[in-house]
Amino acid sequence: MIFADRYRHRIALPDCLTVAPFCLWILVALGCSHPKPQFDPDRAFRDLVTQTQFGPRVPGSDAHARCAEWLLAQLQTVADSVWEQDFTGYSPGAGDSVPMVNIVARFGGDASRRVLVSAHWDTRPFADMDPDSSKHGRHFDGANDGGSGVAVLLEMARCLDSLPPPIGVDFVFYDGEDGGDYQNAPGTWCLGSRYFASHLPGKYQWAINLDMVGDADLRLPQEGYSLKLARPTVERLWALASRLGETAFAPEPGQVVFDDHVPLLMHGIPAVDVIDLDYPYWHTTGDTAEHCSASSLGTVGRVVLEMMYSE
Numbered sequence: 138m139i140f141a142d143r144y145r146h147r148i149a150l151p152d153c154l155t156v157a158p159f160c161l162w163i164l165v166a167l168g169c170s171h172p173k174p175q176f177d178p179d180r181a182f183r184d185l186v187t188q189t190q191f192g193p194r195v196p197g198s199d200a201h202a203r204c205a206e207w208l209l210a211q212l213q214t215v216a217d218s219v220w221e222q223d224f225t226g227y228s229p230g231a232g233d234s235v236p237m238v239n240i241v242a243r244f245g246g247d248a249s250r251r252v253l254v255s256a257h258w259d260t261r262p263f264a265d266m267d268p269d270s271s272k273h274g275r276h277f278d279g280a281n282d283g284g285s286g287v288a289v290l291l292e293m294a295r296c297l298d299s300l301p302p303p304i305g306v307d308f309v310f311y312d313g314e315d316g317g318d319y320q321n322a323p324g325t326w327c328l329g330s331r332y333f334a335s336h337l338p339g340k341y342q343w344a345i346n347l348d349m350v351g352d353a354d355l356r357l358p359q360e361g362y363s364l365k366l367a368r369p370t371v372e373r374l375w376a377l378a379s380r381l382g383e384t385a386f387a388p389e390p391g392q393v394v395f396d397d398h399v400p401l402l403m404h405g406i407p408a409v410d411v412i413d414l415d416y417p418y419w420h421t422t423g424d425t426a427e428h429c430s431a432s433s434l435g436t437v438g439r440v441v442l443e444m445m446y447s448e
């Protein structure tokens with residue numbers, strides 16, 4: 138409907154009568170019920186690099202504050218509304234009351250049918266999985282772990298601005314995901330999504346969380362909690378990926394991960410975690426842009442857009 142409205146003025150009536158059924162036939166033949174905007178993988182990748190240039194986005198740091206300002210500025214140019222959720226939380230070495238902020242960007246005004254797409258924007262305070270133990274206290278870029286999901290969300294936000302989706306969409310950028318203690322899982326992880334799930338700004342038909350989706354060698358099996366508690370949404374997403382020929386979405390069970398989708402699942406929202414855990418640079422100083430690719434960001438962006446625009 139939006140497609141017709143946007144192009145109505147460019148096609149004279151007799152042409153329209155001839156061309157429209159043909160176009161419709163092509164769309165149906167391709168299995169496309171809605172036109173979709175074009176996801177630009179290179180622009181998304183530039184956003185990934187920009188985040189690393191701020192430095193590690195550790196809560197309480199200057200880089201974290203500057204990145205938040207940048208995210209807000211990016212989103213305010215495209216979204217219907219943007220707001221912040223301030224809260225405090227635990228960060229290793231800095232205590233229990235570190236200021237943190239979730240950033241929410243809304244598209245589709247107050248549409249009653251809404252979906253949610255999310256990623257965490259903070260980075261872990263230290264590279265405690267680095268193969269070189271002398272580096273365990275260092276910060277790291279978080280190009281994939283933090284940067285990749287944010288990059289896909291920002292580019293999707295521009296896409297939604299260029300061609301409004303048939304449903305309301307909220308993007309949320311979670312803070313405080315990655316400062317947890319491995320021995321105290323899951324209590325110290327996913328602080329932003331816990332806060333968000335306790336202060337929901339709407340009802341959601343489904344939610345998709347993106348985490349570590351930039352690995353140049355991308356492979357996305359189906360995460361365990363998602364399969365257990367949101368199987369129809371998982372199956373729909375992977376079926377759409379298959380239809381698009383996006384083979385990085387592997388339709389087979391993956392690991393069970395406590396990630397930012399779990400607080401939403403606990404509030405009854407069918408939430409899916411799209412995550413590639415098979416990343417050798419996870420929580421190491423090697424988590425840099427050179428180990429990520431625009432192609433991987435494009436794969437994920439196209440599939441999630443397909444989910445929104447096929448509603």
Ligand SMILES: [Zn+2]
Binds near residue numbers: 261282315420
């Ligand atoms: Zn992490």
